[in-house]
Structures are given as C-alpha cells and as structure tokens.
Amino acid sequence: MEALKVTTFQAYLFWENTEKNLSNLSLRLSSLRTSTDIIILPEMFNTGYTMNxxxxxxxxxxITMQWMKSHAKRYDCVVVGSLIIKEKSNYYNRLIWMRPDGTFEQYDKRHLFTLTEEKTLFTAGTEQITVELKGWKIRPLICYDLRFPVWSRNVDTEYDILLYIASWPDSRIEHWQKLIPARAIENQSFVIAVNRVGYDGNEIYHSGGSMCISPAGEVIYYKPENEDLYTFTIYPKDLIANREEFAFLADAEKFKIIK
Structure with missing residues (x-):
C-alpha cells in the first residue's frame, strides 16, 4: 500500500446539460498542476440530480463514458462519478470507476431516494464492489447509501477507503456532516465524500461540504459552499496505526445481506 493522491471536484453542475458540464469539467481539470491517482466527481456529474x-x-x-475514458487516460489516473444509464427498459444511477487503460468497474446505486421519483424510475443495484488502487481497497457508494450503515459495514475488513459521491441538499447538510465521520469511525477506514454546489433545476440548493475523514475521525479535508478542485494525500500508516491500536473490527458481527 502506497500514499494515495486524491483529487476531489466539488463542482457546480448545469441542469440537464451534459455538453456544458463536460466542457466545464474539462476546463477546470486543465488547471491541475500536480499528478494524481484519482479524480472524484459528484453524483450525476454530467446532468445534475435529475429524474428526467x-x-x-x-x-x-x-458521450459521458467516452469523456471519462479520455480524461482517465489524459491524467493517467482513475476517474469516478455517476450518471444515468439506460439498459433495455431499465434506468440505473450508475457509478463508473474508469481506469487509464479504458477498463472500468460499475456500481448501481442500492438505495433509491423515496422523496423523489428515483425509487419508481430507477432500478436498484444489488451488488457491492471493491476496487483496488495502489494497494488500497476501496468501496464506492452513492449519496443516499450513506444513511444505511449495514450496507456500508466493513465486514471482515473488506476495504480501507469508503467513497461516497453525492448530490446532497443543503436542507439536510447537518446529517451529511454527522454521518460521514460516523462511517469512518465505525468502519475504521478513511471516508472520502464528494458533493456538488449550487442550485439545481428544482431550485434545491447544494452547499458542498465535501470532505475526507480519517479512521480516527480526524478531518483531513473539508470544503463548504464554493466550487473546489483540490488534491490531498492520504497515508497507509494512519490506517494501519489506528487498526493496530484499536482492533474493533475483529469484534464486529459477521453477516451477509440477503439481496
């Protein structure tokens, strides 16, 4: 396991305008002045969180998959974000983990939001994934999944980083601020969570609050309100020291979710 350079983009998103979003993302990413191992984008980064x-x-x-592929290659890093995918007659809120060589993994959002039409329009995912980068095991999830600790549980120390991409509204930002550190502490993992900023087409305001929390609950990165492209580094020694000093995960129940 090596030190991992992480770039988060807490972006303003243009409502249902894929071309404009991808153009803006490309422009902002061109300002990167350092190499990185992963670029993390918000939920539905190409359209905003829409039910259309x-x-x-x-x-x-x-076009969005092609954009992810070309930018992963250009910056020689993983690019991760979600978009609406249609397969046959089903729609998915699908997270893509795009590698520089064009290969990818995918995760379909498990928990569909009942306060919007997501639960009726989309098909829920049934499978978790664990991906690896520079020796780190990473579990990517999407927004509403944050509220369900069983789905996020680090059974048998399956992961080192819990990753959430989101379109989390300001009206419930206090929940976001409390749940992310809780997930880090209870799972003895880093948690990296990337939100968006600005109003969407439904006049719902998003205040960001993207963050990285250590396994001990310490804040490594936190950014409210403004659009922000930021790169930071996390170190394996901080994960290893926490788990060696406090072997809490060894005492946790072993279980499997019945899908």
Missing part, C-alpha cells in the same frame, strides 16, 4: 431519465439517460457507449 428519457432526456438525460445514456447507454454505456455514450
């Missing part, structure tokens, strides 16, 4: 699936859904060979 017929207009905004893409297929797996679409």
């Amino acid at each position: 699936v017929e207009k905004c859904a893409e297929e797996m060979h679409g």
Whole structure:
C-alpha cells in the first residue's frame, strides 16, 4: 500500500446539460498542476440530480463514458462519478470507476431516494464492489447509501477507503456532516465524500461540504459552499496505526445481506 493522491471536484453542475458540464469539467481539470491517482466527481456529474431519465439517460457507449475514458487516460489516473444509464427498459444511477487503460468497474446505486421519483424510475443495484488502487481497497457508494450503515459495514475488513459521491441538499447538510465521520469511525477506514454546489433545476440548493475523514475521525479535508478542485494525500500508516491500536473490527458481527 502506497500514499494515495486524491483529487476531489466539488463542482457546480448545469441542469440537464451534459455538453456544458463536460466542457466545464474539462476546463477546470486543465488547471491541475500536480499528478494524481484519482479524480472524484459528484453524483450525476454530467446532468445534475435529475429524474428526467428519457432526456438525460445514456447507454454505456455514450458521450459521458467516452469523456471519462479520455480524461482517465489524459491524467493517467482513475476517474469516478455517476450518471444515468439506460439498459433495455431499465434506468440505473450508475457509478463508473474508469481506469487509464479504458477498463472500468460499475456500481448501481442500492438505495433509491423515496422523496423523489428515483425509487419508481430507477432500478436498484444489488451488488457491492471493491476496487483496488495502489494497494488500497476501496468501496464506492452513492449519496443516499450513506444513511444505511449495514450496507456500508466493513465486514471482515473488506476495504480501507469508503467513497461516497453525492448530490446532497443543503436542507439536510447537518446529517451529511454527522454521518460521514460516523462511517469512518465505525468502519475504521478513511471516508472520502464528494458533493456538488449550487442550485439545481428544482431550485434545491447544494452547499458542498465535501470532505475526507480519517479512521480516527480526524478531518483531513473539508470544503463548504464554493466550487473546489483540490488534491490531498492520504497515508497507509494512519490506517494501519489506528487498526493496530484499536482492533474493533475483529469484534464486529459477521453477516451477509440477503439481496
């Protein structure tokens, strides 16, 4: 396991405008002055969090997947974010883990938000994934998944980093601020959470609050309100020291979720 350079982009998103979002993201990423291992984008980074699936859904060979592939190659790093994918007659809020060589992993959002039409329009995922980068085991999840600790539970120390991408509104930002440190402490892992900023097409305000929390609950990075492209480094020694001093995970229940 090596030190990991992480770039988070807490972006302002243009409502249901894929071309403008991808152009803005490309422009902002061009200002990077350092190498990085991973670029993390918000939930539905190409459209904003919309339920207009017929207009905004893409297929797996679409423009956003091609953009992710080209930028992962350009910056020689993993690019991760979610978009609306249509497969046959189903729609998915799908997270893509795009590698520089064009190969990728995918995770479909498990918990669909009941206060919007997401639960009726989208198909829920059933499988977790664990990806690896520079020796780190990483569990990527999406927004509303944060509220469900069983789905996030680090059973048998399966991961070292819990990653959330989100479109979390300011009206419930206190929950975001409390739940992310809780997930880090209870799972003895780093938690990296990336939100968006600005108003969406439904006049819902998003105040960011993207952060990285250590396994001990310490704040490594936190940014409210403004659009922010930021790179920081996390170190394996901090993870190892915490788990060696406090072997809490060894005392946790072993269970499997019945899907």
